[in-house]
Amino acid sequence: MKKIIVSNRIHYIGANDRRKALFENNWPLPQGVAYNSYLISDDKSILIDTLEFGSKDDYIDEIEAILQGKPLDFLVVNHMEPDHSSMIGLLLRVFPSMKIIGNNKTFKILEAYYKLNPGQFFEVSDGQELDLGYHKLKFVMTPWVHWPETMMTYDMTDKVLFSCDAFGSFGTLDGGVFDDEIDFETRYEGEMLRYYSNIVGKYSNMVQKALAKLDGVPVKFVCPSHGPVWRKDPMKVISLYDKWSKYESEPGVVIVFASMYGNTEKMADYIARLIAEKGEKNIIIHDVSKTHVSYILRDIWKYGSLILGSCAYNAGMHPMMAQLCHELEVAAPKNKRYSLFGSYSWSGGGLKMLESFSSKMSWQLAEKPVEVLGIPDHDKMEGFISIADKLI
Ligand code: FEO
Numbered sequence: 001m002k003k004i005i006v007s008n009r010i011h012y013i014g015a016n017d018r019r020k021a022l023f024e025n026n027w028p029l030p031q032g033v034a035y036n037s038y039l040i041s042d043d044k045s046i047l048i049d050t051l052e053f054g055s056k057d058d059y060i061d062e063i064e065a066i067l068q069g070k071p072l073d074f075l076v077v078n079h080m081e082p083d084h085s086s087m088i089g090l091l092l093r094v095f096p097s098m099k100i101i102g103n104n105k106t107f108k109i110l111e112a113y114y115k116l117n118p119g120q121f122f123e124v125s126d127g128q129e130l131d132l133g134y135h136k137l138k139f140v141m142t143p144w145v146h147w148p149e150t151m152m153t154y155d156m157t158d159k160v161l162f163s164c165d166a167f168g169s170f171g172t173l174d175g176g177v178f179d180d181e182i183d184f185e186t187r188y189e190g191e192m193l194r195y196y197s198n199i200v201g202k203y204s205n206m207v208q209k210a211l212a213k214l215d216g217v218p219v220k221f222v223c224p225s226h227g228p229v230w231r232k233d234p235m236k237v238i239s240l241y242d243k244w245s246k247y248e249s250e251p252g253v254v255i256v257f258a259s260m261y262g263n264t265e266k267m268a269d270y271i272a273r274l275i276a277e278k279g280e281k282n283i284i285i286h287d288v289s290k291t292h293v294s295y296i297l298r299d300i301w302k303y304g305s306l307i308l309g310s311c312a313y314n315a316g317m318h319p320m321m322a323q324l325c326h327e328l329e330v331a332a333p334k335n336k337r338y339s340l341f342g343s344y345s346w347s348g349g350g351l352k353m354l355e356s357f358s359s360k361m362s363w364q365l366a367e368k369p370v371e372v373l374g375i376p377d378h379d380k381m382e383g384f385i386s387i388a389d390k391l392i
Contacts, residue, residue, distance in 0.1 A: 001062065004177055006221060006229060007158040009134060011039045011066050015056035016172035023170065027198050027294045031191055032172035035083055036225045038162060040155075041066050043133025046074040046101075048153055048162045049225050050087035059087060060094050071095060074122065074130075076139075077102040078164040079150045080109045084225050088114055101130075103141060105149035129156075140213055142166065144206035146199060152210070159220040166210060167237045169227025170195045180232035188228060189240075190298070195226065196244050197301040198294045201331045207245035211238070244301065247334040252282030252303030253391065256296055258289060258310040258318030258350075264343045267309055267376050267384070271341070274388035289320045293327050301333050305366070305391050308358070309341040310350035317342075317353040325357040334362055339387045340369035343376065366390040 004012040014036035023029050035051040037059075045067055051059060063072065072095040077085055080102075088110075091098060099122040102110065107121050124130070126141040136156045143150055146165045153162040169192035176182035200207060222230040222237055230237050253275055257268040265287065272283050282303060286296045300306055308325075310317040317325070340358060342351025351371045358365070367390040370383035 001058075003066075006038065006223060006231070007155075007160055009041050010155070010158070010160060011041065012177055012223075012229060013037050013039050013059065013062050013066070014173070015051045015059070016174075017052065017055050018172055023199075027170075027194075028292050029170060031170060031187075033170050034173045034226055036223065036227075036229070038223055039063055039066055040132060040135055041070070042135050044073045045070055046076060046130075046132060046137070047072060047091070048076045048223075049078050049084045049164060050075070050091065052083040053086035053090070060090060064094070072098050074099050074101050076153050076162070077106050077110065078153060078162060079147060079225065080106055080113070081147055081165075082113070084164065085110070085113070088116070092116075092120075101139070103139070103149060103151055105143070106151075109147070109149055142206070142210035142213065144203045145210050146203055154217065159218045160223060161214070161217075161219045161221065161234075162223045164225045165200060166207065166224060167222050167227075167230070167241055168192075168195055168200075168224040171227060173228065177229055178232070179228050179230045179236070182228055184228065184236075192227060192237075192240065193244065193302060194294055194298040196241065197298045197331060197333070201244070201301060201333065204245040204247065207241060211242055211245070214238075249304040249335060250282070250302055251280070252284070253280055253305040253307065254284050254286065254296070254299045254303050255307045256286045256288050256300075256309070256321070256324060258313075258321035259287070259343075260311050260313070260318070263372070263374070263376050264309050264311045264341075267341050267343065267370070267372060267381070268307075270376065270381050271307060271384045271387060274384055275392060278388055278392040280392050288318070288324050293324050296324055297327055297331055297333075300328070300336070301331075304335065304337060306336050306338040306363070307341065307387070307391070308338070308354055309343075310354055312342065312344035312348050312350040315347060315349035317350045317357075321350075321354070325354070329357070329360060332361070336361070336363040337366045337391060338363045339366050339391060341384070342369065342371045344371065344373060
């Protein structure tokens, strides 16, 4: 690989994973994912986060080529999740005297995962500093972004923030590593929001706390553990995460339906047309049985209005809609105006279950739901006029 320098003596040594189909064995990766790792070769050398095991077979060679015979003095474990920590064992075989930097929560989880010698642990607390020679690092505790032990490492010399999962994105780095080398809006913004809403969004209040800690701290580089590295406009990614973690949405309506034989789908198309006639241009319809929940969750996070519709299924809602509702309950996007609809053939249950779900969300009901028996012909759709009126 060509050397990739972030700033003085700071090397990017990450890996692209184009083989993994599902992140955390759950979230699709059609554009892959990058695991970012950074090596600072200073008077003291330090590696900031590792990679997922097996994602880069020449990782150790690359570290040795940069260190040129010097030992690796430290490894910072900003976050213990194995996509960043599972190369520790291999590193210790090559650099057995390496100290592992983490906080009091890190080591508990590290010991649960790996057989490590606690004598190698170097515990740091919030605000603690470490002098490497040219670079002076500070460790900042940012719990629950995205596990309880998560922290960030800040280089006070060159103003570099190693933020781990925060400011990360799905998507491999295809040649372009830095924000000024990529078409962010086309290639990454959607995947970044999908990553945020799927992985980090549940902890949005903790993201806000982390951002408050960074307030006023000069940042010239944002080096996350997934996705692009920011050097031209680091405030852009910080602002995006700020917006998403404050649940600020854009004008637009997401309509999600679950339909067995097409009747509930017709209702979705009907309400979408009414909304379009009101002048709304951002309308997205998702068939929950066809589109993976991760994309639907992303679009719901993005737009301010939401309509959910389900046919009745075994006296409840359709199982695919139930899965979406479960993910919504977990991630808990806020500040939504919503309505519901359903269809049934005899005793119903789809809409009732959607109502029970939505009562647990802190959303604002725009207008009462519509429920249709059998085929949704024109006479049965009047209620949708009022939903379109109130939602827009
Ligand atoms: Fe990229 Fe929470 O691990």
